Amino acid sequence: MAKLFARRRDGRIEVKLNDEGRAVAREAFGRVYVAEHDSEHEWHKTLNSPIDPSRDLDDPMLVLARQSQTGSNAELAIATLHEQFLTPQEAWAWLTTLQVALRATAVVNNIYDEDHLAAADPVLLDYVRTLQIFLFALAELL
Amino acid sequence: MPSLKPLRAPDLTTTTTTSTIDEVERPWNVVVWNDPVTPMQVVVVVFKKIFGYADNKATALMLTVHHEGRAIVWSGAADKAQSYCVKLQVAGLMATIEQDAS
Numbered sequence: 083m084a085k086l087f088a089r090r091r092d093g094r095i096e097v098k099l100n101d102e103g104r105a106v107a108r109e110a111f112g113r114v115y116v117a118e119h120d121s122e123h124e125w126h127k128t129l130n131s132p133i134d135p136s137r138d139l140d141d142p143m144l145v146l147a148r149q150s151q152t153g154s155n156a157e158l159a160i161a162t163l164h165e166q167f168l169t170p171q172e173a174w175a176w177l178t179t180l181q182v183a184l185r186a187t188a189v190v191n192n193i194y195d196e197d198h199l200a201a202a203d204p205v206l207l208d209y210v211r212t213l214q215i216f217l218f219a220l221a222e223l224l
Numbered sequence: 225m226p227s228l229k230p231l232r233a234p235d236l237t238t239t240t241t242t243s244t245i246d247e248v249e250r251p252w253n254v255v256v257w258n259d260p261v262t263p264m265q266v267v268v269v270v271f272k273k274i275f276g277y278a279d280n281k282a283t284a285l286m287l288t289v290h291h292e293g294r295a296i297v298w299s300g301a302a303d304k305a306q307s308y309c310v311k312l313q314v315a316g317l318m319a320t321i322e323q324d325a326s
Binding site: 131132133134135136141144147148151152155174177178179180181182183184185187188193194195196198199210214217218221222224 | 259260261262263265266268269270273306309310311313314315316317318320321322323
């Protein structure tokens, strides 16, 4: 299989995704960004899971910090979507935003274990596998 | 006439109970939970990046999460535990904090 990402000597990450691959990334980045800002989005609750489950409410400052950092990563990923080369910081934004999208997809589709994953709809399973392949390829370089 | 009774020294001993002291001093754990979709390599990279762990420590913790369903990845002061937990959640991992039981 052709490499999806490659590390250059200068430390930058080359994006070798084709148009179809970039379209998958664009969709994932966009959904994370919208979900973080829209409390009605189906992913919003997943992006706001408890920090300390023993308390009724988490510290609002921590919640705000999390929203801000997740939103910033998604914004940076969207802004660099068409770049051929990513800095390590930009590649980290891609990795974290794709990972947030992957886990949100799993949670809203009730994929809580391997059995649920194996029984998932083929289209959903294909999407999950695609994000996993992107993540694995990026993680190898970071 | 002035009293010859000695002045009573103020009570400087603390009234804080032992259990309260324990509660304050017990460390807070950052817990990462297993999920069926996150690639193992991603978990290792996130642990290395956020905590600065060496590859073997990050891998060992990832395997604990994978096999036991959860792992305590850091323990210490409450504010730092909260900060680490937020960073892990921003990186897309399922993480919470809890106060050490012992």
